[in-house]
Amino acid sequence: MKPYVICLMHSSLDGRTHPSRWRPKGAGTDWFEKIHDELGGDAWVIGRITGSEFAKGEPYPTTADAKFPRENWFARRDAKTYGVVLDAQGKIGWGRSDIGGDPIVVVLTESVADSHLAGLRGEGVSYIFAGKSEIDLALTLDILNRELGVKRLLVEGGGVANGAFLRAGLIDEFNLILSPAIDGAKGAPFVFDSMDSDGDRRAPLSAMTLESTRDVGGGVLLLRYLIQNDPQAMGK
Numbered sequence: 001m002k003p004y005v006i007c008l009m010h011s012s013l014d015g016r017t018h019p020s021r022w023r024p025k026g027a028g029t030d031w032f033e034k035i036h037d038e039l040g041g042d043a044w045v046i047g048r049i050t051g052s053e054f055a056k057g058e059p060y061p062t063t064a065d066a067k068f069p070r071e072n073w074f075a076r077r078d079a080k081t082y083g084v085v086l087d088a089q090g091k092i093g094w095g096r097s098d099i100g101g102d103p104i105v106v107v108l109t110e111s112v113a114d115s116h117l118a119g120l121r122g123e124g125v126s127y128i129f130a131g132k133s134e135i136d137l138a139l140t141l142d143i144l145n146r147e148l149g150v151k152r153l154l155v156e157g158g159g160v161a162n163g164a165f166l167r168a169g170l171i172d173e174f175n176l177i178l179s180p181a182i183d184g185a186k187g188a189p190f191v192f193d194s195m196d197s198d199g200d201r202r203a204p205l206s207a208m209t210l211e212s213t214r215d216v217g218g219g220v221l222l223l224r225y226l227i228q229n230d231p232q233a234m235g236k
Helices: 032-039 048-052 114-122 137-148 159-167
Strands: 004-011 043-046 082-086 102-108 126-129 152-155 173-178 205-217 220-229
Touching (some): 004 159, 032 152, 082 137, 102 137, 152 159, 173 205
Parallel strands (some): 004 152, 082 102
Antiparallel strands (some): 205 220
């Protein structure tokens, strides 16, 4: 069963997501965690680049004595909320087993090295497999629901991960915290983005309905959109 998927992002007026680059500085940058808590997800998901920002360890050794089956492995199944990180090839050495108290669950492909699995197990980091060499996001959601009971998932970027969920037709709702600030320069990530290989793929959106607009103060708006996806347009 697919969880209900909400994409939550915080951006400047020009759609950029690194507050340190915004001008004026500090424009409504304390709202993300508050809205995150209000939305009450069973899990939240980020991509590898964003996940790397939370890592405290070095990459795991490149060799391991043990062989591990390509089966889902869970250090914990009893958490209120899980932090899910897409790391297809197993690049992140964590040095921790949780982010803000939420146990980490890494989404891997079957091509990952046994040595990386040994590192994850050694640090008590759960992992699931969702594809041979590329992550299948629909399968990821199914596993999270079936194995951990995730019914409500928050997709929280970066832009490449957000864009992948959007193009897969898996986002049901988009919440945008819009700050009265502008980046205005090259090089900053966007709310939704893609790899070069996906540059020509379009999201299968058939409708977006503005459900609510909330003025949270200081010129900051919270925009909530409900999304309809067209199954026939997926993958085009």
